[in-house]
Amino acid sequence: MAITAAQVKELREKTGAGMMDCKKALTECEGDIAKAVDWLREKGIAKSAKKEGRIAAEGLTRVAVSGNTAVLFEVNSETDFVSKNEQFLGLMNTLQEAILANKPAxxxxxxxxxxxxxxxxxxxINATATIGEKISFxxxxxxxxxxxxxxxxxxxxGGSISAVVVVKGTEDATVAKNLAMQVASMAPKYVSQAEVPSEEVEHERELQLQMMKADPNMASKPEKVLVGILKGKVDKHFKDQCLLDQEYFLEPKTKVSQFLKDNKAEVVTFVRFQTGEGIEKREENFAEEVAAQMAK
Incomplete structure (x- = not known):
């Protein structure tokens, strides 16, 4: 039977599900609204759709290795409490197995x-419906x-931060593990300054130059000295962002580059995920929330 726009609209209003999901539900249930509501609930779509506007910034990251492949992924929840329950951890295990087997791009x-x-x-979707919080991959x-x-x-x-590092020149697993811990704790963006995009370097150079021009102490310094100071300021800015220039976390007086040299090792690449990084968390105002409820 033909499904009308009015039926889709009514079902959307009742469940909060998406238009295509509502149309599919109505088609499966031959236009019966009540049955379509149940169909959406059984699929977990009705409940999860109503949670789409919530912010999920908690959760876990996961790193797993199999042979020559490593995978990292992040699944978010609304609260830290949920990310510790057995169902959420079971979901992480299922995803880990599937992702390692399929290597998605x-x-x-x-x-x-x-x-x-x-x-x-x-x-x-099903996890969102059964756990009762917005869950997102x-x-x-x-x-x-x-x-x-x-x-x-x-x-x-347990997964608030996950890191993986590819190392060559050594077979020492401890060296590689320590480098992954370095990446996790010190959050570098690049292996070395050679990897920093030229436009990023130029932007920082221009920023430091403008600050130097505004500093009256720089006015009397010779041009050659100013060039050296500018280079030093730019290098210092990128020092903590580049793994090789960082202080080695187990020996603060030693740079990571020296640690690698001592172990005849080299870092090829690394990846680091931190739960919720870059997600703007909504700031709740309890007084405003109460006022809004009273006005209804």
Whole structure:
């Protein structure tokens, strides 16, 4: 039977589900609104749709290694409490197995991976419905290594931060693990300053130059000295952002570059995920919330 726009509108208003989901539900239930509501609830779509506007900035990251492949992914929840329950941790385990087996190239590709219980997207929707909070699969990264390279991986506090490092020149797993801990704790953006994009370097150079021009103490200094000061300021800015220039966390007087040299090792690449990084958390104002409720 033909499904009308009015029926879709009514079902959307009752459930908060998306238009296409409502149309599909009505088609499956031959236009019966009540049955369509139940159909959406059974699929977990009605409940999860109403939670789409909430901010999920808690949750966990995960790093896992199998052979020459390492994967990192992040799943968010609304509260830290939920990320510790057995159902959420079971979801993380299922996703880990599926992602390692399929090596998705993007988050969208990951969401379409088929598991024994449906796609990963289906699992996320069902988790949202049964756990009672908005659950979201945020991102994924797949890292491959060569046979003569090794992985170092580390998860901090069960997954608040996850890091993986590809190292070559050594077979010492402790060296690789310590480098992953360095990445997790010190959050570098690049391996070395050679990786910093030229436009980023130029932007920082111009910023430091403007600050120097505004500093009266710089006015009397020779041009040659000013050039050296400018270079020093730019280098200092990028020092903490580049892994090789950082102080080694176990030996603060030693740079990571020296630690690598002492162990005849080299960092090829690294990836670091921190739960909720970059997500703007909503600031709740209790007084405003109460006032809004009283006005209804």
């Amino acid at each position: 993007s988050t969208e590709e990951a969401l379409n991976i088929q598991t024994a219980e449906g796609t990963i997207n289906d699992l996320i 945020r991102r994924v990264a797949v890292v491959e290594k060569a046979d003569d390279e090794i992985f170092g991986s580390y998860m901090h506090m």
